[in-house]
Amino acid sequence: MRTAIVFLAVATLAGCAGIQSPLSPAGDQAAALHSLFTLMMIVCGAVYLIVLLGIVWSVLRSGTQRRFDSASGGERRLDRGLYVAASAIVIGLTVLIVGSFIADRALVAAREDDAVIVRITGHQWWWRIEYRDPASGRWIETANELHLPLARTTRVQLASADVIHSFWVPNVAGKIDMIPGRRNVVHLTPRRLGWFRGQCTEFCGAQHAHMAFDVKVDGQAAFDSWLARQGSARAPRRQSGRGASVFVQVCGSCHRVRGTEARGRAGPDLTHFASRRSIAAGTLPMSRGGIQGWLAQPQALKPGTSMPTVPLEPADADAVATYLETLR
Ligand code: HEC
Ligand SMILES: [Cu+2]
Incomplete structure (x- = not known):
């Protein structure tokens, strides 16, 4: 039983950390939103708990309770209950509104002068x-x-x-x-x-x-x-190999490599492509294999992408992949 609980906790809480999680804030704006989220969890959790306790209390009581013999006494108790519930709602909502206001202010408070x-x-x-x-x-x-x-x-x-x-x-x-x-x-x-x-x-x-x-x-x-x-262009004299010339001819209408004849704008700028960590918007890790795979099969790896599968002789494909690796 204990193992099961630990396993469940690890399995669910593991999603809270990591490089793509709003529950692990690493910036001012995410921190403000995280505080608001925590506040909402506390307020709504408290309301949930109060309602549950109320239900349990009334279920337990109903067995032992005599019917209201004096109508006025029962009504008074009902009134008190409604009053408590209404105040809890007003207080809870007020806390949430104030919290949301403070979080919103934090989101627009960033300094723009040296942004x-x-x-x-x-x-x-x-x-x-x-x-x-x-x-x-x-x-x-x-x-x-x-x-x-x-x-x-x-x-x-x-x-x-x-x-x-x-x-x-x-x-x-x-x-x-x-x-x-x-x-x-x-x-x-x-x-x-x-x-x-x-x-x-x-x-x-x-x-x-x-x-x-x-x-x-x-x-x-x-x-x-x-x-x-990133702002620097390629030195033209280093763009003379076979890979470079195939690239300019076949790929240059869609991709730009600054400093060369490749001036296309339909696809990503590749001037410093190999300095990136992944290929095609996080689809593949940056590696020789990743580059070759992408050139050979873009439509299989990302079906429907605007990058066509360009038929190249194996030697040319190899030369282009080598060329892309030099674009650091
Ligand atoms: C018709 C236009 C077109 C042609 C021709 C084309 N591409 Fe692309 N390419 C694209 C588009 C659009 C993308 C973005 C695809 C995506 O991520 O969905 C892309 C993505 C890429 C990427 C990934 C870029 C990145 O930032 O991760 C590389 C590398 C690439 N192309 C290389 C080539 C090479 C080499 C050729 C020539 C053999 C070529 N492309 C031909 C349009 C083109
Ligand atoms: Cu999108």
Whole structure:
């Protein structure tokens, strides 16, 4: 019996920790929502308990109780019960309203003056991510991996290129929809270093579940050097091998590698593709095998994706995979 209870507790509570959980807050916005959630659990749990006790009490009492012989005495007791119940409801709801107000204030309290500015566009089924370079003001494009500096606010502007998506990094902040033709904004102020996972949370088509992204929270210096690297283009003289030329010819109409002739915009920017942790919005881990698998069978791994299966000679496929690995 004891083992069964321990097993059940471990099986259910294990979902509370981890890299994709609002119950393990690692940012200011998630912490505010977590406090509100805890408050709701306590208030609603108390109400639930009181109701249960009331039922048990009345069931136990009904056997021994004589019928109300004096009508006025019974009514008075009933009145008292109603009065207690009504006060409990008013007090409980007031506590929840105040708690919700405080949590809402915390969500809009983020400091914007030195915020990192990011634009994220949802596509079926991947994320276009653009950082505004603080020095030059131009936009630095990447995809499917979000980096955030620790203890600083990032202001994320959300848009959609097709249908409604929803942006959620549960450990750091609440979710918010990405609606075509609208600009929603969410603030992320992370307080813990490390990797987290974000996920689209609005059903957006067959591969909705394969629309995830990795999130890395770094110290300021590490973040700055990551961003500087993402902003750099490839050196043209190093783009001369067979893989590079096949890539430009066959893939360059949809993918961009800055510094080369590949200038397509239909798919993710691949300038620093190999620096990412996963492939195709969290579908495969980044590895030689993952890259080859994706090139050979995108439609089998992510049926319906806008990336077509491109027929390549084995030697060419190999050369392109090697080329992609150099895009760090
Ligand atoms: C018709 C446009 C198109 C062509 C042609 C195309 N791709 Fe793609 N590619 C896409 C789209 C769209 C995605 C995003 C798919 C998804 O995640 O659902 C993608 C995703 C990828 C990814 C994963 C990117 C990431 O951020 O994880 C790689 C790598 C890739 N393509 C490589 C190639 C290579 C190499 C070729 C040429 C052999 C090629 N693609 C040809 C449209 C295209
Ligand atoms: Cu989506």
